Amino acid sequence: MIPQSFNDNWHFFKSINDARAAAMGGPQPPAITLPHDAMIHEPRTPDTPNGAQTGFYPGGQYVYQKTLYAPADWQGCSVILEFEGVYQTAQVYLNGTLVAHQLYGYSNFYADLTNALHIGEDNQIRVIADNSAVPNSRWYSGSGMYRGVRLWVGGPVRLPAEGVQVTTLSADEDYALVEIAATVRSVDQAPRRVEVCAALGGVTGRVPVTVFPGSEETVRQTLAIPSPALWDCDHPYLYDCTVTVKDGARMLDHAALRVGLRTLTLDPHRGLRLNGRPVKLRGACIHHDNGILGAATWPDAERRRCRQ
Known part of the structure; x- marks a missing residue:
């Protein structure tokens, strides 16, 4: 699955009541682009329970809404939103159905939209960020969707989000041995014989694998990269790594990431x-x-x- 930015054209409301009023025909606020800190736009007040911990900015409950059109070719696909950080308690709704709930405000989380998605129609995404239970930090926390959002779309046989891991097993000036582990997940209706192709530094590998409905398989390949440019603090060289899942000549899914080859002991x-130093x-x-x-x-x- 290849992620794409999902940061544009969000509508921000300072309360759930404002969002409901807009849904009843009231004024829509102008669109914003994420990331967005709702707290920094609040009026400062000496009465907030946060006090100086957040610079006298109060917390609150905030609502973000966006429309997602699901084209017909998404039928049978997996559609996931990755939220990189929402402060604090987050609830994600799709067409009124709760699809994700996250208490912690500092880690990413995923919302699977697949089962609540209306194919061929506009779908309403609503995110409620509840930072009203203050004080909850001894520093400035911010509020709302203060990090970005990414959209992941994959077919019935796919590489899940973050489903590829690259590990440098050993490295010197002559060769680097690199293990590429790719997880292949299937929600297809029948077993599929596919080929997992990996490429890094001009070296390629391919491994056949059979995936069964409702299961996943992890395919591991070891590639020997000649004369590697090793990553270090002064020369942070990065390689492009790609993993492709194929059914014959047909590409089912694709993942790309940038990695540094180095050893740590x-x-x-x-x-x-x-790298031994x-x-x-x-x-x-x-x-x-x-x-x-x-x-x-x-x-x-x-x-x-x-x-x-």
Whole structure:
């Protein structure tokens, strides 16, 4: 499954009552693009239970809505939304049906839309982010859909979201041995004989596998990459890795990711070693907000923090 951005054309409401009023013919707010921090737009007040912990910004219950059209060729496909972060308690509805519930505000989660999706029609997605139970942090938490959303669509035989893992087994200046593990999942009505093809650094491999309805198989391939450009702190070289599931000449699914080839070892005598060389850990304790920009994870702001 190849993810695509699902960040545009959301409508934001400051309460569920505002969303209901809009549904009854009231005014629609202008569309926004995620990520979005709802807390930073609240009026500051000394009366909020958060106090100085969140800069005197109150919490609240917020609603995000978007329309998703499901084309006819999605019939029999799996359709999933990945939410990278919603603060805090999140409920995801599709056409009025609850399809996901997430309590924790700092990790990603998935909402499977497949069974509640109306094919050939517009579908309403509603996300309620409830950060009204304050105080709940000793730092500025932000509110709402402060990270991005991605849409995953896959056929009856597919690679699930995050279904490919790449591991560097060993590496030196001559060769890197890389294991590519791909999970193939089937919701088809009959067994399928397919071929899993992997490619990395100009080296390819292919393994046949039979997947049965309602099951999944993990296919492992080991590729030897000649003269590898190893990832390290000063030269963070990345390779493109692709995995394709085929039925004869027909492609059923495809996944692509970027990976660095490197070995990590840790022991009490030689410490942490990267590609056989000792390295010192360097870091800082940084909270997730971007100062006056709020908690929204704008790519440019995140890169600025990395540079700092």
